Amino acid sequence: MTLLTETTSNRSTVNQILAIIGTTNHKTIGLLYLVFSILNFLIAGLFALLIRIELFLPGPTIVSSSTYAELFSLHGTAMIFLVAMPMAAGFANYYIPTLIGAKDLYWPRWNNAAFFLLIPAGLFIYLSFLDVGWTAYPPLSTIYTSSAVELWVAGIILIGVSSMAGGLNFVLTILTMRKPGLGWRSLDLFTWSIFITAIIQIIANPILTTGVVLLELDRLIIANTASTQGIFFASVSGSSPVLWQHIFWAYSHPAVYIMVLPAMGITSYLISMFAHDGDPKHVFGYTSMVIALGVIAFLGTFVWGHHLFTVGLGSQVNIFFMAGTFIIAVPSGIKTFNWLFTLYGGRIKFETPMLFALGFLFGFTLGGITGVFLNVVPLDLILHDTVFVVGHFHLIAIGGIVSTFFGILYYLYPEATGKMYNKKWANLHFWFWTVGSMMTFGAIEMAGLNGFPRRYFDYRPDAFWIMIWNQIATIGAILMAIGVLIMAINLIQSYLKGELAGKNPFNFGYQTDRNTA
Amino acid sequence: MANTNETIVTHKTSLWPPFLAITAGSLGIALTFLSSGQFMLGIAILFSYLILLILFIVQETSTQKVKAEEERPYPRHFFMWIFLASEVLFFGLLIGVSFIIRLRSTAWADLAQLLIELFGFNFQKSGRIPPVWPNASDVLNIPLTAVNTFILILSSVTMVKAVESIEKDYKQGLRNFLFFTAILGAVFLVIQLFEYYNLFTSGFTPDSNLFGATFYLQTGFHGAHVFLGIIMVFFIALKAHKGGYSKLNYSGVEAVGLYWHFVDLVWIMLFTIIYLI
Numbered sequence: 161m162t163l164l165t166e167t168t169s170n171r172s173t174v175n176q177i178l179a180i181i182g183t184t185n186h187k188t189i190g191l192l193y194l195v196f197s198i199l200n201f202l203i204a205g206l207f208a209l210l211i212r213i214e215l216f217l218p219g220p221t222i223v224s225s226s227t228y229a230e231l232f233s234l235h236g237t238a239m240i241f242l243v244a245m246p247m248a249a250g251f252a253n254y255y256i257p258t259l260i261g262a263k264d265l266y267w268p269r270w271n272n273a274a275f276f277l278l279i280p281a282g283l284f285i286y287l288s289f290l291d292v293g294w295t296a297y298p299p300l301s302t303i304y305t306s307s308a309v310e311l312w313v314a315g316i317i318l319i320g321v322s323s324m325a326g327g328l329n330f331v332l333t334i335l336t337m338r339k340p341g342l343g344w345r346s347l348d349l350f351t352w353s354i355f356i357t358a359i360i361q362i363i364a365n366p367i368l369t370t371g372v373v374l375l376e377l378d379r380l381i382i383a384n385t386a387s388t389q390g391i392f393f394a395s396v397s398g399s400s401p402v403l404w405q406h407i408f409w410a411y412s413h414p415a416v417y418i419m420v421l422p423a424m425g426i427t428s429y430l431i432s433m434f435a436h437d438g439d440p441k442h443v444f445g446y447t448s449m450v451i452a453l454g455v456i457a458f459l460g461t462f463v464w465g466h467h468l469f470t471v472g473l474g475s476q477v478n479i480f481f482m483a484g485t486f487i488i489a490v491p492s493g494i495k496t497f498n499w500l501f502t503l504y505g506g507r508i509k510f511e512t513p514m515l516f517a518l519g520f521l522f523g524f525t526l527g528g529i530t531g532v533f534l535n536v537v538p539l540d541l542i543l544h545d546t547v548f549v550v551g552h553f554h555l556i557a558i559g560g561i562v563s564t565f566f567g568i569l570y571y572l573y574p575e576a577t578g579k580m581y582n583k584k585w586a587n588l589h590f591w592f593w594t595v596g597s598m599m600t601f602g603a604i605e606m607a608g609l610n611g612f613p614r615r616y617f618d619y620r621p622d623a624f625w626i627m628i629w630n631q632i633a634t635i636g637a638i639l640m641a642i643g644v645l646i647m648a649i650n651l652i653q654s655y656l657k658g659e660l661a662g663k664n665p666f667n668f669g670y671q672t673d674r675n676t677a
Numbered sequence: 678m679a680n681t682n683e684t685i686v687t688h689k690t691s692l693w694p695p696f697l698a699i700t701a702g703s704l705g706i707a708l709t710f711l712s713s714g715q716f717m718l719g720i721a722i723l724f725s726y727l728i729l730l731i732l733f734i735v736q737e738t739s740t741q742k743v744k745a746e747e748e749r750p751y752p753r754h755f756f757m758w759i760f761l762a763s764e765v766l767f768f769g770l771l772i773g774v775s776f777i778i779r780l781r782s783t784a785w786a787d788l789a790q791l792l793i794e795l796f797g798f799n800f801q802k803s804g805r806i807p808p809v810w811p812n813a814s815d816v817l818n819i820p821l822t823a824v825n826t827f828i829l830i831l832s833s834v835t836m837v838k839a840v841e842s843i844e845k846d847y848k849q850g851l852r853n854f855l856f857f858t859a860i861l862g863a864v865f866l867v868i869q870l871f872e873y874y875n876l877f878t879s880g881f882t883p884d885s886n887l888f889g890a891t892f893y894l895q896t897g898f899h900g901a902h903v904f905l906g907i908i909m910v911f912f913i914a915l916k917a918h919k920g921g922y923s924k925l926n927y928s929g930v931e932a933v934g935l936y937w938h939f940v941d942l943v944w945i946m947l948f949t950i951i952y953l954i
Contacts, residue, residue, distance in 0.1 A: 178690070178692065179690050181692065181695050182690035182691050182692040182693075182694070182695060183690055184690065184691065266756075269691055269693070269694045270694070272691070272694040272695055272698075273694035273695065273697060273698040274698075275695075275698070276694065276695040276698030276699050277698040277701055279698070279699055279702075280698075280699055280701060280702030280705065281702075283702065284702065284705040308709065310705065310708040310709050310711075310712050311705050311708070311709060313708060314702075314704045314705030314708050315705065317704060318701055318702070318704065318705075321701070322698075324763065328756055328759055328760065331759055332755070332756055332759075335755070336755075362759055362760075362762060362763045363762065363763065363766060364766075365763060366763045366764065366766045366767035366770070367766060367767075367770055369767065370767055370770045370771060370774075371770075374774070374894075376708060376712075377883075377890075377894070379712050380711055380712050381883070381884050383711075383712040383713065383714060384711075384712075384714060384716065385884045386884075387884050391883070391884060391887060391890045392774070392890065395806075396806065397808055397886070397887050397890075399778050399781075399808065399887055400781075403774065403777070403778075407770065407774075474797065476796070476797050
């Protein structure tokens with residue numbers, strides 16, 4: 161990319177590579193994050209495609225059942241820890257310092273280390289060949305698996321350190337390095353969302369780190385002593401495997417918000433940019449947007465129990481978690497209506513980034529509403545561990561979060577490379593992606609309503625509706641894959657032969673500081 | 678939009694951060710060795726990485742120039758507060774886990790009964806074996822640890838005196854008190870290792886029961902934090918020896934001081950919960 165090569169022109173190739181590896185420039189590190197997460201997105205996406213193709217027909221078709229278990233486990237872990245989080249960190253690295261008028265992040269060298277920690281972490285996660293699901297529930301992950309859970313644990317710890325360093329860096333940058341006169345009330349919503357996300361990262365990360373350390377100690381005790389069940393998550397010693405479920409979801413539920421809050425911030429940014437001619441701060445209900453972000457983050461740390469409704473925690477506890485989760489729907493709804501009112505009366509430019517931001521609204525609303533269904537305890541007792549849950553989560557994550565990440569990727573592309581992407585192909589990518597994701601995950605939800613359990617390798621050939629919905633989902637997944645392929649070809653082709661983007665590739669009338677900078 | 682090159686020129690490249698980050702992968706290799714039974718090899722790999730990290734800190738403290746105060750505005754040690762917030766959660770979870778296990782055990786049957794009557798929270802589910810939870814005074818050497826606690830509190834006092842000295846620009850005092858702090862911390866660790874040794878020889882190991890597991894987990898992680906704290910105090914003492922701190926610039930001492938007090942506070946809680954209650 162131009163930015164990478166511009167930094168280091170007039171030097172030998174080795175020195176150029178060393179300069180990129182040792183860089184402390186936030187933009188270069190941001191691009192490294194993006195390249196890393198896009199590569200992982202392709203790998204983990206390929207896993208997902210294999211899962212879908214396997215489910216196209218009943219009976220084992222292309223992979224064995226043990227490979228299938230590895231595929232869905234690695235798909236989940238990689239998509240969350242190696243795609244969604246680094247991608248948000250990449251965009252934040254690229255944009256936050258320029259948005260708040262800082263030269264760089266607070267600790268540029270930590271920033272570099274935070275990125276490079278992801279490389280051994282990613283390697284370990286893939287090499288672990290995890291086959292116990294991304295949740296790694298004991299005793300499955302302590303006794304009954306032959307996969308290298310140690311490596312997965314090491315990967316998770318390294319990612320924890322990385323996102324801790326990244327989170328501290330962003331909090332300090334936004335707290336202290338704003339340009340003079342840029343008060344809290346005039347920050348844009350993307351910066352706000354990254355600030356709040358960083359705080360959740362700092363608060364939630366130690367929980368998972370503690371949990372995986374306990375899990376690993378259990379495995380070490382089993383490997384090195386006479387104990388056959390471990391001690392922290394084993395019921396023979398008087399402890400209980402449910403403890404791990406609490407610890408895991410006390411982190412992993414906030415982790416959902418670590419992924420979705422930056423996407424919300426990016427959506428606010430894109431919608432106000434493209435509906436109001438390049439003004440990033442023209443949003444409806446600014447104060448309520450910020451408060452909603454804060455409330456979602458705050459409540460999100462207290463509702464992990466809605467993943468454990470079927471465990472048998474007792475009805476008082478379930479009602480507490482159910483009520484907490486319902487309340488989260490309120491700030492989410494406020495945000496959705498504010499986005500709609502931001503669009504209302506604007507002069508909307510239907511460029512590709514804007515299309516993807518609108519795709520976020522669509523996916524987020526659908527996924528959010530199915531989430532409200534799942535939160536009703538009696539309904540959850542029926543739908544728990546069916547693919548309905550998978551469909552709900554993916555509607556938000558793929559239809560929403562990844563959509564808006566694609567949007568900001570297309571927005572960033574002309575700025576980072578100096579070339580314009582091919583708009584027709586980019587719009588085609590949008591349509592393939594959105595139609596494909598709605599089709600896939602809508603169909604998966606229907607399969608779940610028909611009782612198809614999650615993580616199942618096979619279904620009976622006489623289960624007609626389950627087969628039909630699975631086949632529709634697979635066709636949708638292939639559409640999504642075609643969309644991603646179009647994106648990859650388009651971005652590479654435009655980088656090599658595209659037309660120059662110029663200083664204002666989207667012809668905004670309103671020139672902010674950062675447009676002209 | 679045009680890339681301004683002025684920001685790029687000011688950035689220095691450094692190969693240390695990516696190098697350390699990638700070699701942090703030794704953690705995974707070490708864990709693999711640990712769980713395949715080659716205990717010493719795993720520990721050796723972990724320690725060689727630690728040595729690499731210390732070399733990095735030496736290099737950083739001796740080469741990196743302290744930036745002017747106006748470049749790093751007001752919260753000079755604010756990052757330590759945020760970091761400590763995450764540490765609070767880390768220890769909070771460890772303590773919470775052992776607390777809940779203890780509620781399930783036979784030791785606190787009355788309290789568990791009370792919780793059922795008051796709130797309906799049933800920790801001791803029927804059909805589940807309640808964990809063995811021996812009386813702390815039967816297993817642990819409480820007087821020794823009480824002395825040890827006193828030593829750690831004393832080290833906190835010397836840390837306060839160190840910060841006080843540099844506030845008054847009394848550099849000799851800073852060096853002395855940092856030295857005392859590091860020594861007291863080291864004494865604490867040595868006594869803790871001695872205690873571990875005695876417990877192991879008397880047959881109280883992490884896998885003997887859940888009390889043992891949570892005991893070694895909590896005190897062990899606390900010990901690791903003290904060890905890290907000693908390294909930090911050692912390096913600020915090194916810098917103080919070179920005259921790196923003055924009345925106007927002592928945020929490093931303050932940050933390390935905060936960390937040290939936090940570790941001390943955690944110990945007081947652990948001592949109360951594990952040894953006394």
